[in-house]
Amino acid sequence: MISKEQIAHDLTIVYLNNRYGINVEGYISVSDGDGHGDITTKTFPDISEIKYKKVGTGEKGFLGLEKKMKVEDGYKADSIIDNMIKEYYQVFSRILSRLN
Secondary structure, three states, rough: OHHHHHHHHHHHHHHHHHHHOEEEEEEEEEEOEEEEEEEEEEOOOOOEEEEEEEEEEEEEHHHOOOEEEEEEEEEEOOOHHHHHHHHHHHHHHHHHHHOO
16 A cells, blocks of 8 residues: 555645646647747756856946856755755645545
């Protein structure tokens, strides 16, 4: 027999897959066999895609504003992964308590 923890895990993965899956938005219009529309999909950034932030250089530029430069600030996917982990435990706990 499958344990309640395994069922809770599997249902949590289904939930997260639905919640964090590819987001497709747009419209399609078809009339008399011809169609047109606009469809876009949003996916997560690549796991190795670097996130940048702008920091001041201490140098004065145009109109006396401080010049800025881009520096690495972790990875774009880090905050998404952190949120997924946090949400995994919340959903798992909720499902497991409902099973009990």
